[in-house]
Amino acid sequence: MSPRSKTAVRRTLRAFALELLIYAALVTVYFFAVLHFLGSWLVQLETQHIRVYAVVAILLIIGQAVVLESVTTGLLRLLRGGRSE
Amino acid sequence: MFFPISHAHVNPIYLVVVGFLIGVLGGFFGVGGSFIAGPALRLVGIDWNFAVGTDLAHIVGKSVVAAKRHRALGNVDLRLGLIMAIGTIAGAEMGAQLIQALKRAGNINFVVSVVSIVIYLSISIFMLWESWKTLARAKSRNPGSKSGSLPAKSDESAFQHVTTAIQRWRIPPMITLPASGVTISLWIILLVAFVGGLCSGFLGGGAGYIRMPSMVYVLGIPTHLAVGTDLFEIIISASYGTFSHAIKGNVDILIALVMHTGAAIGAQLGAISTQYFAGPKIRLAFVPLPLIGAAIVIYTMFTGHKL
Numbered sequence: 234m235s236p237r238s239k240t241a242v243r244r245t246l247r248a249f250a251l252e253l254l255i256y257a258a259l260v261t262v263y264f265f266a267v268l269h270f271l272g273s274w275l276v277q278l279e280t281q282h283i284r285v286y287a288v289v290a291i292l293l294i295i296g297q298a299v300v301l302e303s304v305t306t307g308l309l310r311l312l313r314g315g316r317s318e
Numbered sequence: 319m320f321f322p323i324s325h326a327h328v329n330p331i332y333l334v335v336v337g338f339l340i341g342v343l344g345g346f347f348g349v350g351g352s353f354i355a356g357p358a359l360r361l362v363g364i365d366w367n368f369a370v371g372t373d374l375a376h377i378v379g380k381s382v383v384a385a386k387r388h389r390a391l392g393n394v395d396l397r398l399g400l401i402m403a404i405g406t407i408a409g410a411e412m413g414a415q416l417i418q419a420l421k422r423a424g425n426i427n428f429v430v431s432v433v434s435i436v437i438y439l440s441i442s443i444f445m446l447w448e449s450w451k452t453l454a455r456a457k458s459r460n461p462g463s464k465s466g467s468l469p470a471k472s473d474e475s476a477f478q479h480v481t482t483a484i485q486r487w488r489i490p491p492m493i494t495l496p497a498s499g500v501t502i503s504l505w506i507i508l509l510v511a512f513v514g515g516l517c518s519g520f521l522g523g524g525a526g527y528i529r530m531p532s533m534v535y536v537l538g539i540p541t542h543l544a545v546g547t548d549l550f551e552i553i554i555s556a557s558y559g560t561f562s563h564a565i566k567g568n569v570d571i572l573i574a575l576v577m578h579t580g581a582a583i584g585a586q587l588g589a590i591s592t593q594y595f596a597g598p599k600i601r602l603a604f605v606p607l608p609l610i611g612a613a614i615v616i617y618t619m620f621t622g623h624k625l
Binding site for chain 1: 319322323330334375376378379380382383386387557560561564565567569571572574575576578579582583586587591594
């Protein structure tokens, strides 16, 4: 790896470390706020309407992926002054 | 934290860390990482059926994040990914049927274990030989360079002559893939995807360990594109697998959602890291992954413990 690449990797890792801290705080809030309330509804769905549960499960994981990707990209852009990679 | 769907008590931090590690591997190598996620979930007492189904759900989310990132970096061939999804789903069904047939014959564990060890070892040995040879050739062109003369994101392969020969098979319809710079028969793409799906259905997981190398060596797709496209394709095939497992009651989506919070950031880190490595170096770094899979299977075979 060239010295320029090494500097870029170092910069990226530093931004990631900072991003991890902010992200961890957001995720903790998310655990308590969202998953806690979703839990009982999902259990009910899983026992009574398994097909609906299967569709909801896929939609939830894809939805979370899209939201988290936007959050992490936004955080990274913010931390690296407008550049996401 | 109690997860009521699978009736399991698991520390969420453990799930986030496991998700993060698998996310890094997935983003960098284009694999689902089920060979690590499955045993990691088993270690904390989650039943095997939930470990498999939940892991697939988490793979969907992780692949969305990593594929989106790879797409932004220009590493996804959407046309190729969509075609491959068809072959993968067909192959996965065939693999599942084979498993059922072996179950009836009564020797499923031994056959699946031996086949998986042979496949894992073959992939590792072949990729070690090829990437080593490619890097040595690059270094001989530029003897002054410490790490070979391949700049980041560049690609070449010592197996290129075979790939070129395969691309010359003009079995219609021919498909042009402008993003990958390849024109190849549809049937070869479907065959590669089918074999990947077969391994997925037969051995479990997303089978990225066979699909990513096949895309590079058989289809001639540049490594960075193979990683990104494989992840895109995994979204479709793992969604199918998740649905199939969920209706059998094998998916605890709450565990998958928690794991995915770690995977989301790990997948981004892995995907961005590919930008700093040449194709053969990514392939060389890939070599230990199937070996880990083989080691887990050998351990299971000789101890009788399911990790």
